[in-house]
Amino acid sequence: MLVITALIVVRLENLFTVAMVTGIYSLLSAVFFTLMDAVDVAFTEAAVGAGVSTVLMLGTLSLVGHQQKKRKTVQWFPLTIVTITGLLLMYGTLDIPPFGEGGNPIHGHVTTVHYLEESSHETGMPNVVTSVLASYRGYDTMGETTVVFTAMVGILLLMSGKKRKPSGDVEGGPSGR
C-alpha cells in the first residue's frame, strides 16, 4: 500500500493532489508503526506528518501555484543511479538478522536491558519511551528542542520582510501590517 501511494506521487502533476496523497502516505505509515508496537511514534507521525506537514504544503501551494510543468522524456541517468543504489542496498540486507526474533544483537545490548529493567525503580513511570526520552537521553531532547527553535528563527528571518511585487508595491508580512 505504501509503495502504491509513493508511485502515485511520482506520476501526478497537480500538486494539490500530491499534498493530499502525501498526507495519506503519512497516515498509512502511522498505521504501520502501530502494527510494529511503536505507539508513541505512530501518534507523533500522525499528528506531525498528516497534520502539520499537509497544512504547510497547502499553504505553500496557495502562494506558489499548483500545476507542475509537463516533462515528456524519461530521465535515464537518475533511473540508473537509483536502480544501482537499490540493488546494492538489497545486497547489503542479506546480512541482517531475522525479523522479529528476540535473540537479535540489538535486543541484548546492555543499555536496552538496563532501561527496561531499571526504569520503574529509578523514574517510577510505566512509559519507558518517555522516561528514556526525558531522563536517560534528556540531552538529545534538548538538542531537538533547539533545532525546532532554530527553524522558527529561520522562518521568521525569511518571511517577515514585506513582500515586493514586481511593480514595486508592498504587501503585508506575517505580523499583518
Place this chain on the structure above:
Amino acid sequence: MNAMGLLNYWFVIVLMMIGFYVLIAQGNLVKKIVGLNIFQTSVFVFYISMGKITGATAPILDSDWSVYSNPLPHVLILTAIVVGVATSALGLSLTVRIHEAYGSVEEDEINEMDE
C-alpha cells in the same frame, strides 16, 4: 534466513529509492521536498521494523506482559520526525522566497534565468 522478513526490508528499500528518484529527477521544487519526505519516512519504517519482537507488546510496563519491544529505536525516530518537519518547513519557506525572486519554481527555468 527468513524470507518474509527479508521481503519486508526490500519493500522499504523500494520506498527509499522511489523517494530518492523524486528528489533527483523531478524539476518542481515543491515536489522535490515531497520526495525528501517520502525518503525520510521510509527510513523511519526501516528502523522501527528492526526494533520489533514478534509476540511482544508496546514498551509500556504492565504486569500482564513480560516481553516488550525495544524502546531505543522509538526514541531516536521520535526526535528524527520532529527534525524532519522543521527541515520541511524551512525548505518550503525557501521555495516561497525563490518564487518571489524568480517568478517560477521549476528548476530549469530558474537555471536559465540565472545565466
Place this chain on the structure above:
Amino acid sequence: MEDNVILRVATKILTPYIFLFALYVQFHGDYGPGGGFQAGVIFAAGFVLYALIYGLETARRVLPLKFAALCGALGVLIYGGVGITTMMKGGEFLNYNYLDSHNAEHGQHLGILLVELGVLTTVFGVMVVIFYSFAGRRDIQS
C-alpha cells in the same frame, strides 16, 4: 468562511475540547503514549482551526505573533533552566535526582514534568509562528 453557520458553531464547540485533549496527552505521557511533542502539535492545531474559520486578523488579536515567538523561546529557556538548577544543587547537568533533596524518584518526576512543559511550549509557539508566516503572505494566483 465566517458566513457558514455550521462551520462557525462546530468550531466554537470543538475548540475547547481540542485544547483539553492536548493537555490530557501532555500529562498522561507518563502512563500511555503521548508527551510534549504530540501535545504541542495538537494545541497548535486548535489555534489553526480557529484562524481558518474566523479569519487571520481575529486570530492575530487573540494570539499576536510576538507572543507566539516568545513562547517558542521560553520553552528552550525552561529546559535549560532545569539543567542549570540541577547543576546549582550540586549534580551534573540535567541529573534530576538532585532536584528533590529527600527522594530521588520525586526529583525525577518533577524534572520530567518541567522538561515536557518546556517542550510543549516550544513546539506550540513554533507551529503557530510557521502558520502565521505562511498564511499572512497574500498573493495573486499565478
